[in-house]
Amino acid sequence: MSTLLVHGYNGASGSTNKLIANSAGYFRAYNSSSSLWETQQGQFFDASTFIDSENFLDYAFFVNGINSNLSYNGSWSTSANLLDSPKAKYIKSLGVSLYLGNVIIPQGGTFRSRVVYSDPPTNNVVVWGLESGADLSQTISTAVITSTGSLFKTRGIAVGDPFYITSGTNAGEYVINSVDSETQITLTKTLAATQTNSSFWCGGNWFDVNTDDGDVLTGFGRNSNEIIIFKRNSVHRYSDRASTLRQVKSYPGTGSFRSIVDLNEYTYYYDPSSNAIRRYDGSDCLIVSNAVEDLLQNMSSAIKDNVVGWATNGKVVEMYIGDTSDRFGNSITNCVLMLDTSSQIWSTRSLPFAIDSAGSYILNSRPDTYVGTPTGKVLMVDNGYKYDTNDISFELQDKVIFPEGSDISVNFDRIRLFIENGLDVQVMYRLMYIPISQNTWKHGEWESLAGTANGDMVEFVFPTNKPRRSTGIQFKLIQSSGDESFLLEKYILYYSNPALR
Amino acid sequence: MPTTTGERPFPREDFSGGRQTKTTKFMQAANEVDSAVNAIFSRIGGVEKVTGMLKIGNNVTVTTTSTSTSTSTSSSTSSSSTTTMA
Numbered sequence: 001m002s003t004l005l006v007h008g009y010n011g012a013s014g015s016t017n018k019l020i021a022n023s024a025g026y027f028r029a030y031n032s033s034s035s036l037w038e039t040q041q042g043q044f045f046d047a048s049t050f051i052d053s054e055n056f057l058d059y060a061f062f063v064n065g066i067n068s069n070l071s072y073n074g075s076w077s078t079s080a081n082l083l084d085s086p087k088a089k090y091i092k093s094l095g096v097s098l099y100l101g102n103v104i105i106p107q108g109g110t111f112r113s114r115v116v117y118s119d120p121p122t123n124n125v126v127v128w129g130l131e132s133g134a135d136l137s138q139t140i141s142t143a144v145i146t147s148t149g150s151l152f153k154t155r156g157i158a159v160g161d162p163f164y165i166t167s168g169t170n171a172g173e174y175v176i177n178s179v180d181s182e183t184q185i186t187l188t189k190t191l192a193a194t195q196t197n198s199s200f201w202c203g204g205n206w207f208d209v210n211t212d213d214g215d216v217l218t219g220f221g222r223n224s225n226e227i228i229i230f231k232r233n234s235v236h237r238y239s240d241r242a243s244t245l246r247q248v249k250s251y252p253g254t255g256s257f258r259s260i261v262d263l264n265e266y267t268y269y270y271d272p273s274s275n276a277i278r279r280y281d282g283s284d285c286l287i288v289s290n291a292v293e294d295l296l297q298n299m300s301s302a303i304k305d306n307v308v309g310w311a312t313n314g315k316v317v318e319m320y321i322g323d324t325s326d327r328f329g330n331s332i333t334n335c336v337l338m339l340d341t342s343s344q345i346w347s348t349r350s351l352p353f354a355i356d357s358a359g360s361y362i363l364n365s366r367p368d369t370y371v372g373t374p375t376g377k378v379l380m381v382d383n384g385y386k387y388d389t390n391d392i393s394f395e396l397q398d399k400v401i402f403p404e405g406s407d408i409s410v411n412f413d414r415i416r417l418f419i420e421n422g423l424d425v426q427v428m429y430r431l432m433y434i435p436i437s438q439n440t441w442k443h444g445e446w447e448s449l450a451g452t453a454n455g456d457m458v459e460f461v462f463p464t465n466k467p468r469r470s471t472g473i474q475f476k477l478i479q480s481s482g483d484e485s486f487l488l489e490k491y492i493l494y495y496s497n498p499a500l501r
Numbered sequence: 502m503p504t505t506t507g508e509r510p511f512p513r514e515d516f517s518g519g520r521q522t523k524t525t526k527f528m529q530a531a532n533e534v535d536s537a538v539n540a541i542f543s544r545i546g547g548v549e550k551v552t553g554m555l556k557i558g559n560n561v562t563v564t565t566t567s568t569s570t571s572t573s574t575s576s577s578t579s580s581s582s583t584t585t586m587a
Contacts, residue, residue, distance in 0.1 A: 001562045003561060021561045031558075036559060290523040291520055292520060293522070293523050294522050326536055328535065345517065345519030345542045346520045347540050349551055370557070375560065376560040376562030377556055378561055379554040379556050379557060380557055382552045384552065384554070384555045385553050386554075388555075388556045392551065394539045395536065395537075395538040396516075397536035397537075398513070398534050398535065399526060403509070474535070482553075485552065486550055487547045488516070489514070489547045490512060490514030490546075493510070493512075494509065494510055495511060497507065498509075
């Protein structure tokens, strides 16, 4: 029962703002008055395929590559702004156009590396520049063809567009010489046979991205004035102004469109080939996750195409990577990597639930981020002091400290913590390089320091009945509660009797 | 409060490097840590507990209620009010 989608629709009127989710294929809209997710009658997508979405021209659009594309503006439709659009797995807007990726063109077939884009809106209506049908009439030795069911002019079919006849004796690629009427076109060359009811499609609003490379389009990003097109093994950028498509050097792409996060001037994504988070900056896709490399290397291979990313507060990128462990052997359940992009500092979350969809939307005058879980929960990120009803378990494992250097042993006496609002923080420690014999040192095990923090400055004393002499020491601070946050500002470690042993 | 003759303080007052385990412990910067779970370094130098996640309404999977919406093939038209169970 995955949550296949979380989407915020913000209508221009402000009166139709809706938080929309899809669980197991069913679209539902949140009613804040009743706190219920209202079933959207008749709106159903495949039950196990994740959904991509986009807001554009006062509509929300939903695609999954299997079902007919869907739009919403308070009402649901498979046609509003979608007439003759191909089914697509991915969707993104840029400027005055919508882009569809990995498409199935009616009467044309499946094009896993193709991008189809819309014309600039006409009277606030999206025109896709494609037409298709199965009623094409052709006459031998003429270039005139007719399709009574078509609307060639309305659909934006233009001179010079390709025209594909996909069945019958005349099957092949042609070029449009003139659009004579809504139902008639003249091609640039005559046809070899008289045929009726042939299948066809036509239109020029598309481009292919490295076809025949054994790879498929896996998602979109948006960076500055370019659409970023991801395949599993490559990244490309398309400028709508110059109509240019360029590969971003030889950088690998992603297998998870849900991991792609556009934030400020960068696009972040998970690269499964390197087990890394990369950041596209308009020129390069550089690895930025060295500091959490161990967590990425130890994540399950099963989640590599299911990494989910989102942004919070306009500066923090978060990536859900599932269960993992660090290089010290500590397990982190439902791990979320967090990168503060303003300081380039990494930290992590450990959640009591998995995440399978996410999105940031302005529904209440500011961007809010929502995530969906495999059990059908939708949660607002960065809100409250619990993960749903679960206390949050804080754990900080500090680096190893060598007060007098890594070869000078000392006695550790006590530690003072300066914690604002830090009730119930517990302290553990581990001695590093305990002198065992004349020429041997070993690490100790984790031990607890007796007592808990109950003030803004608290002191813990090392027990005298346990070893407390070594060259280094490492602290771990633990706290679990549903209380408001606290701030560890600093600590002072007191030691004595430094010597070589 | 215990006191020890010759006791020396070692202040640790900057955690602004965040989590970093790519290097050996001897190569870590003075402001880095080994692990930070449900922690965030938004206050420069300090460490805070992260904020939470607030559940929106009931589970999406179990909610059923009356609704009004429409679907169409060529234009948005009809509406309905019904109870549907996924």
